[in-house]
Amino acid sequence: MKIPFLDLYRQQKQTLSAIQRLLNEVMLQDSLLGGKAVRAFEDSFATYLNISHTIACANCTDALEISLRALGIGEGDEVIVPANGWMSAAEATCLLNAKPVFVDNHPETYTIDPEKIEAKITSKTKAIIPIHLCGYPADMPKICALAARYQIKVIEDCAQAHGAAIDGKKVGSWGDLGTFSFYPTKNLGGIGDAGAIVSLDDALAEACRQIASHGQVEKNKHIRLGRNSRMDTFQAAVLNFKLGFLEEWNERRRALARKYTEALKGLPIQLPAEQSGFHHVYHLYVIQSDRRDWLAKELAKMGVGTAIHYPEAVADMQVFQEYTKHDTPIASKQSAQLLSLPLYPELENDELEYITGCLQKLLK
Ligand SMILES: Cc1ncc(COP(=O)(O)O)c(C=O)c1O
Known part of the structure; x- marks a missing residue:
């Protein structure tokens, strides 16, 4: 028998005709960027997670960087990240001239070891980015309690954990902000790159939305420096369809x-x-x-x-x-x-x- 590590074609075959219909709809009835399907996906993903805000963006690496920016993190600040996992959290931290501080992983859960975080907190620590690695939730009750005690913000990297939860509360809804990847191989994957930021906090969500759109509060009104990080309408339509599965x-x-x-x-x-x-x-x-x-x-x-x-x-x-x-x-x-x-x-x-x-x- 030959069994590939991953065979995306199996899912693509099942969803092909529905996705072809969606492509037609987007091309003939919606805007290619920022279309109705983007807002529809943001709303349904927020409902799925039981959270107030989803901000669609281009990928999870952007989502992490935008989240750090929205929290005002920059030069001189420290951000605690797991020592093993995907590198985007540490990378985004460095790109903002802040310093990643590595905490070892737990020997059995493979996520950041909550017992080893406190020793790495200093007066410069501004945030912790736990990664829910392999689909397993990091220990959010312990991490959030520690963060509250030291007044540190929490950004959950949920790129590998769509739908994971602790005591029924989904990942992404524990921290100040949560970030998702919809890279095609993820549990919820697009047919190209896509990402999202989620939050329960109105002000942080608004800051993220502005940063992802060149600092605009409305068309042509730029009130801060931002960047371009958009999810295209077709990806949003596909993700909204796949969210149902x-x-x-x-x-x-x-x-x-x-x-x-x-x-x-x-x-x-x-x-x-x-x-x-x-x-x-x-x-x-x-x-x-x-x-x-x-x-x-x-x-x-x-x-x-x-x-x-x-x-x-x-x-x-x-x-x-x-x-x-x-x-x-x-x-x-x-x-x-x-x-x-x-x-x-x-x-x-x-x-x-x-x-x-x-x-x-x-x-x-
Ligand atoms: C844990 C984790 N964080 C972040 C990312 C980056 O996601 P993206 O490729 O959407 O930027 C990935 C992607 O593999 C990931 O696994």
């Missing part, structure tokens, strides 16, 4: 993850953690092994595609060397040991059984 797709991901966990328990590998009340949406199903590279090679020989998220911890990247203190060993270890197995709603049960069978043969 998100819960079903997430449930399928969770069912496949349960099957993986059931079949793999007992093998000498670490499986994903799920704390009580934490709703994982399995953007990725990640296992940990000190024989990761060997496993990936053997699985490839057996026809099973895998991926590594990520081969280098953010805190270890050459580009962040001037900011790192090299005190995040768990993140470094994870970058050498984590392996992502195929997991997407369209993965067939017999494919999953083949993959778990291969792992059993290799590891027993």
